[in-house]
Amino acid sequence: MKKTILLTGGLGYIGSHTCVVLEQAGFRTVLLDNLSNSSLSSLDGIERILGYRPVFYDADIRDRGAMASLLKSNDFAGVIHFAGLKAVGESVESPFEYYNNNIQGSFVFFEEMERTGLRNIVFSSSATVYAADNTLPLTEASKLGTTNSYGTSKLTLEFVLRDLVSAKAWNAIALRYFNPIGAHASGYIGERPKGVPNNLLPYILDVAIGKRERVGVYGDDYDTVDGTGVRDYIDVNDLAEAHLAAIQKLLASPTTPLPVFSPSPPAPLLSEEMGAKSSFQAINIGTGQGTSVLEMIENVRLASGKSIPYAILARRPGDLGSVYADPSLARELLGWEVKRSVREAVGSSWKFVHDNR
Ligand code: NAD
Ligand code: UD1
Secondary structure (H helix, E strand, O other), X not given: OOOEEEEEOOOOHHHHHHHHHHHHOOOEEEEEEOOOOOOHHHHHHHHHHHXXXXXXXXXXXXXXXXXXXXXXXXXXXXXXXXOOOOOHHHHHHOHHHHHHHHHHHHHHHHHHHHHOOOOEEEEEEEHHHEOOOOOOOEOOOOOEOOOOHHHHHHHHHHHHHHHHHHHHOOEEEEEEEOEEEOOOOOOOOOOOOOOOXXXXXXXXXXXXOOOXXXXXXXXXXXXXXXXXXXXXXXXHHHHHXXXXXXXXXXXXXXXXXHHHOOOOOOOOOOOHHHOOOOOOEEEEEOOOOOEEHHHHHHHHHHHHOOOOOEXXXXXXXXXXXXXXXXXXXXXXXXXXXXXXXXXHHHHHHHHHHHHOO
């Protein structure tokens, strides 16, 4: 019989791609989303790709009654917990909203998971949990530290899950995503930012389709290949496959959580300064390669055939010159590696935006 996986935030950008990958790998998925940053068009897109419509619950993870009945009335083998707010700038202005939705919401959800004995979870974490003063590439042992409420919500939830692993025998993997881009090759699902995009590629794509005039490049005086900011852009289809590998790893030995993740040097979740170590497993999901802002603009120009006007602006406060992952732990523990290039990812993003103008 097919194992069923619950995807919170399952209609979002990463959740929808993960749904497709899991279904195609033989899992049954159930999607839960409050549609605060997504819409039923994602479900339509998933249906067009799969040829059937996965079960969807329009519900909020903070709704204890709804979570209790959803968890009781299904036999879930595991959860992938995507649901959350993710805009860094907004989180700085609205910490209560971020702590309420991301932390309080997850507390409610985790308590109801525990109550029904569901203890296998893959959590959407982020490279934003790393402190600014690390050497590159970032490994899971790099120093942790956050500068905004969004990042603090992610790091807090990693700590909470680590405690649930040790106190309640949960089996948890936190995937620390670098910069997800790209779309499904069909063009039926992809990223649909509401309003003015915060992230680089959606902004460049808006310029390519003529929705915005020019890209503002935040600084050209960093110590990088061309002076502009360098990031580790990961194809969302590769990222979705990392979730498949993580859930398979969890389900392979759900009753013995700690030994599963201890063969390699344990990745400390707490910084040395905080004086503690844990075997809770956080795993970087990136390519290990950096791409600059100007290289991304060039990639979009090549994919779209459109010229992309840009202007050099001041640095964005809080930005780092370069950020990229050491993804070797993902290879070692999950057997996962990237298959798609940044250029392919930009191509699929362009197709999605172009087809869905
Ligand atoms: P997204 O906004 O597209 O998806 C998140 C989904 O969660 C949305 O569909 C939203 O409606 C839903 N949601 C939010 N709060 C909810 C709640 N209280 N109850 C139920 N549903 C709720 O974002 P995404 O890019 O797919 O990101 C998924 C996860 O990965 C998020 O937790 C995000 O913080 C994390 N992440 C994203 C990135 C990125 O750049 N996209 C990078 C690192 C980590
Ligand atoms: C942002 C978030 C980070 C989150 C990540 C992935 C901030 C401060 N950080 O980081 O927490 O994990 O997205 O969702 O927002 N750039 C421009 N012009 C633009 C937009 C971006 O030049 O209009 C540059 C940036 O300076 C950076 C690069 O493009 O060098 C990528 O920016 P962005 O997509 O916002 O990602 P991050 O900075 O990695």
